[in-house]
Amino acid sequence: MDLDQNRVSVSALPDYADPDYFDYGAISKQTSVHRTSPKHSTDHIGSVKSTTDYIFGDIIGDGSFSKVKRATDKRSWKEYAVKVLDKRYIVKENKVKYVNIERDSMMRLNGFPGIARLFHTFQDDLKLYYVLEYAPNGELLQYIKKYRFLNEASVQFYAAEILSSIEFMHSCGIIHRDLKPENILFDHNMHIKITDFGTAKILPPKYAECPESTTFPSSFVGTAEYVAPELLSKQAVSKSSDIWAFACVVYQMIVGSPPFHGRDPGIIFRKIMNLEYDLPKLLPAEIVPLFNCIFRLQTSDRPSIQELKHFSFFKGISWKDLFFQSPPPLQHLRPNYRHVPVNSLPPSYRSNMTAAAAASAAAARASASIVRHHKGAVPSQKMGNSFNKKSVSPPAHYGQATLRNTQQPIDRLYKTLFSSDESIVESSSVFLSLTAPMSEGSKFPSGITKMFLKKRSRVLLLTNTGRCAFVTKGKNDKIVIDGEINLNDPSVEVRFDDNNPKRFLLNLDKQAWIVEDTSGNAYRLREVIDKLKNGSRSSFDRSSYED
């Protein structure tokens, strides 16, 4: 799409002043419109923005419903990260609420140095645009992957930055609900910028200053490895759920992998509920109590942020001017730390705090116990199962279709990905999620396990050679294959979901790929996959399936 072809048509409606700025009623009406006319937007200082104000560059991030692009403001030559959300998917997947939440929570948090700033929002007929502060030094995850165990000084410093950013969020009545290394970015100076507030919870004003342990009803959002037990057992969230995720992130920085991990969400959830995590013997002594004290099932048993700041792990941290300090260089942890026999540690974190902190902890706990019984705190709720059991009848022509060579524009768009004797026989927009291989007879993920599968929007291409390729836009908007399976390989098992005709699974040795059709093409895909899996290549020669 040539964004510059959209000349600005400005009407100065201040989006921040108008809570319904994104006219979602209009989103659904407009999704079928292929023309892209820019719509008004403004920021708090009043300048109106649209796509024509930016030169768009590389895709720098890939979310479930969004792509994040680098963009340069044509007037100021400042660089931004623009999150582009596809209205069609948002409406179809019922995510409108989350789009509002992201904008509203970021607006509330604007200005704190540890949180990515939202400068402008605007839309055209097909997309919503969030102009964000650009964090050019990537995600915390990439440094964990690179160094595996991060040096103590960095872990301490960044843990402090993350904690003080969480403290600020909480003081504004916002629970992030999806803290993880992918959502912690680094700016030019290697200070953190927390992002992705799409699943944040905005507390009613009267609860903004509630104690960390107060729970609130919550939908199942977040990422399996980082969710706190109260979400799984009570469908509830608290500020201390963010503290739980914080401990998971700190653990991952020093141990290399999250404390609760497994091949699929079900395994991870079991570990979380059993508090089943390892403490490698060579962990620095000061860090262990942090995990022991935070990984508690009851929110009231976890330390508050004020208490955490007094842990010996944070000794020497100057909290007031963290974001003005020079961060220690991120490095690999040198093997010069002490051996700590974990079971000799005191059972309670209180012994790890100063007397003053213990006193303030007691006071906080006392007030927490009042608020815990306050109206609005959540008693246990039945966990919902959103899996749609409704089965849909196949169309009348099912099973009779012949394979056709699409020869559509889509073919031309993707043809450079394949050799000249390979052609696309079917294509579809899908959501792709990875999970553990499914044993025979086991059911498709459902309920909360299904909700925590991370979906990625992809285009699925099936070729006459039996190739099943998933493509997306990569750097410089270049179309790339980011996963492919050879359907001729006998070890690849294709399983269709009897309860949901849109869903099928490609079962491999080490993982399974769950594919969900989003383009209404499910039966066609099913037929073609059946044929590719069972048929010979000859049945896909161009001549035999031309329309």
Ligand SMILES: Nc1ncnc2c1ncn2[C@@H]1O[C@H](COP(=O)(O)OP(=O)(O)OP(=O)(O)O)[C@@H](O)[C@H]1O
């Ligand atoms: N301000 C930014 N500066 C630089 N990169 C960014 C910025 N915001 C987001 N990104 C990149 O884009 C990725 C996706 O962004 P974000 O997490 O906001 O999208 P999302 O759709 O909510 O993702 P997901 O579905 O994975 O939660 C981030 O992990 C990051 O790599």
